[in-house]
Amino acid sequence: MIRYAGIENKIGESFLSKRRKEKRKISKLANVILIWGMLLCMVGCQTRKPCLYVNGEIVSEEEVLLLDEEIERVVQMKVLQQWAKESGVVETLFSYQEMLQRMEQENQLRAEQKEAGGIVYGVLKYTPLQFYNVEMGQYERLLKDQIILTVSEEELRDWYYTHQENYWQIGEIQGVLTIRADGRVLSEQEILLSSYNFRTLSEQNEELVNVLVDLPAGEEAVWTDEYNQEWTLLCTSREDGTYQPFEEVMGAVSEQYANEKLEQEWKERIAVSVVEDLRK
Secondary structure (H helix, E strand, C coil), X not given: CXXXXXXXXXXXXXXXHHHHHHHHHHHHHHHHHHHHHHHHHHHHHHCCCCCEEECCEEECHHHHHHCCCCHXXXXXXXXXXXXXXXXXXXXXXXXXXXXXXXHHHHHHHHHHHHHCCCCCCCCCCCCHHHHHHHHHHHHHHHHHHHHHHHCCHHHHHHHHHHCHHHHEECCCEEEEEEEEECCEEEEEEXXXXXXXXXXXXXXXXXXXXXXXXXXXCCCEEEEECCCCCEEEEEEEEECCCEECCHHHHHHHHHHHXXXXXXXXXXXXXXXXXXXXXXXX
């Protein structure tokens, strides 16, 4: 077999030369990609909008201004919006511009209903802040409903027994109130307090109701008001109160349970939120 050493050497050198050139090209290309990557990163950092960010999500300047730049309130609302999206009670993240579009549509419908002689409940024309508060209230309601749907009856019963004072129903209490000034009787009236009128009477005179609730039968309490009039309250009779059964107040228990859980988790989410204010 004839071997051509000179030719083999030339071929080998040519092959090695090409390999070296290819490696140099690859090396240069890698350096170019690296440099471009660094430049893009630097540009990205330098061109980040000078806005408020909550958990990496930008808060529009319009929404910040709508809430009078109260950052604590802004963060609270943004966390609520993110929570609603995360839990699936809304499909998309809140958009201020989309909210304005919904507000315009609602205002138009209300104007048309009013013009047609229909009844319009609430305001005739929403302002951005009013409509924003309505929508955030709906977010809260949706999250509460989700909590109620997922809680078990056993959990509700446990919560009921640890908050049973909320469901105390007073027995019927009767008394006589006498008001005097300078020794003269200005008025005298009988009072009947029960679970049916407890709230109404409390709104009218909370001090009077509180005194009557704590007053044993046959005893009286005397005090002087801001007009230097003497009030004498005699408790003539009283029935023992009782706790409302769980079955009768299950709806109220569910609502109050949801309120407490919502507030608790909301605070926890706010506490761990990452807030970046790049407007300064």
